[in-house]
Amino acid sequence: MLNALSPLTDRRTFVGLTAATFGALTLASCGSSSDAEVDAGSQDVGAMDGFEADQQFTATEPLKISILWTDWPEQPVTETWKVFDHIKELTGVELELTHVPFSDNVEKRSLLISAGDAPTIIPLIYRGDETPFVSSGAILPMSDYVEHMPNFRKYVEEWDLTDMVENLKQADGKYYMLPGLQEVWVPSFSLIIRKDVWEKAGVGIPGTWEEVHEGLQAIKETYPDSLPLADGFEGQSLINYGGYAFNTRAGWGFGDGMIGGQDGDPLRYAATTDEYKGMVEYYRALVADGLLDPETLTAANDGSGAGGVAEKFAQETCFAASGSSGTLIEFAQALDQTVGAGNYELQLIPPPAGPGGNIMGPRNFWHGFMLSSTIAESENFLAVLQFLDWLYYAPQAREMLRWGIEGETYTTAEDGAITLAKGYSLDSFDLNTGKGTDINKDLGFSTFLSEATESRQLKESYNSAEFTEYIDGVLTNLEPMPPWSPAPLEEAELEQASLMATPLKDAVDTATLQFILGQRDIGEWDAFLGELEASGLPNYVELINGARDRFVDKS
Incomplete structure (x- = not known):
């Protein structure tokens, strides 16, 4: 685990x-701010x-x-x-x-x-x-x-x-x-799967979002009452790491909403691009096919196991979900109570590739x-x-x-391996749980x-061999997107940007969820873009691009 x-x-x-x-x-x-540097x-x-x-x-x-x-x-x-x-x-x-x-x-x-x-x-x-x-x-x-x-x-x-x-x-x-x-x-969040169920369905570990779709369909045939994929973080996690595979940014990773610019072209607002629309259409198809649990796209992680998804894993109505290795432990603890320890296998897999290629978010x-x-x-x-x-x-x-x-x-071996000393535990990392003084709490x-x-060695010291495999898988199979192009704003521009960015982001979040859930037909996409235009998007994009050009000129 x-x-x-x-x-x-x-x-x-x-x-x-x-x-x-x-x-x-x-x-x-x-x-x-003062320009005077202190000695x-x-x-x-x-x-x-x-x-x-x-x-x-x-x-x-x-x-x-x-x-x-x-x-x-x-x-x-x-x-x-x-x-x-x-x-x-x-x-x-x-x-x-x-x-x-x-x-x-x-x-x-x-x-x-x-x-x-x-x-x-x-x-x-x-x-x-x-x-x-x-x-x-x-x-x-x-x-x-x-x-x-x-x-x-x-x-x-x-x-x-x-x-x-x-x-x-x-x-x-x-x-x-x-x-x-x-x-x-490596991305903290990706897809956690019931590896044993995916392999039993004959699809194995998915490496692309197309394979995710195919695998979910196969699992649905075996478990017809299931909604096999879940989010549990208000929909923000799944489209975050998933969005990069479509060569866009979304959810938690939306930031200021601007993409591109690395090649000298103007920055663009992510939600207006064909790539963003393609991502939305992909997740909409999953919901329409009964493969993505719509309830978990509005559920926050309030301590109940990634927005209640842990219970869905425990009841075997869900077999893949967004999460980190910490979320995986929540799922495992829930499964221990129903399926029983040793009767299942969970795995955090590298973010699947997509139309944008084998890419993840910027380092x-x-x-x-x-x-x-x-x-x-x-x-x-x-x-x-x-x-x-x-x-x-x-x-x-x-x-x-x-x-x-x-x-x-703790003690350190000749090869650098670190082990908690007898009588100590680190419960939050499932190390010697309950067997002594918790070095954290x-x-x-x-x-x-x-x-x-x-360092990589320190990161691996408190994680399992499976997590090291996750790191290897990410570094072997995925390339980070180029870093977002800097566009630092001056003092007079900051409040102006805030007043524009907030309603735009709210509109994007609302419409994205509506499209994915089917509450709004994808045929209304152009109308959505028109709403962004009416909300001041051109002025916002002009402001950010101006800051970007100024930064480049000073560099």
């Missing part, structure tokens, strides 16, 4: 310059001399650094958590937590930044989250200071991420967040952090940069944040901080 990528994986997905990001603009302070090297109290990559950071004077901490209901910080004490033992840095609940962490974060009350470290930041705060000067232009971060620079180069980092730049040519770095990138970053600009006034500025460089990018820190204390909570390791940057 596959182990879980992360408790967070099911909660946050690919993020571009979305309507949600634009919406935070109303909470951001107004003003102008961090001269504000070096507590910093190490000659700090280098892969070196243990230890502050030369004790430091206290504030950090914004997102609380998950299932991961409450307790007095037994050792992670913060261990960080202090290793580095001399005491982290002071400002707590925000997961349920409204984005809003609370925005309010703190706008009021000037944000902690120094603002983590759990995805690309685009920083944009609303750039013009106010509330956050630090990190590109001015990466010269003091040798681990970040080393792994950006080694993992061939330089061009992606360059695409983080805002309209002023600087980037204001540092992302988590992944040595290998992406994981979440990282931004810094409150007030740190630039601190005598400890350089020490803070060195500490974060170690915490977020040094291999020994990444291993510690995931596994805990070597020799106590009881000690505070393997939280969101552990996810951001990972």
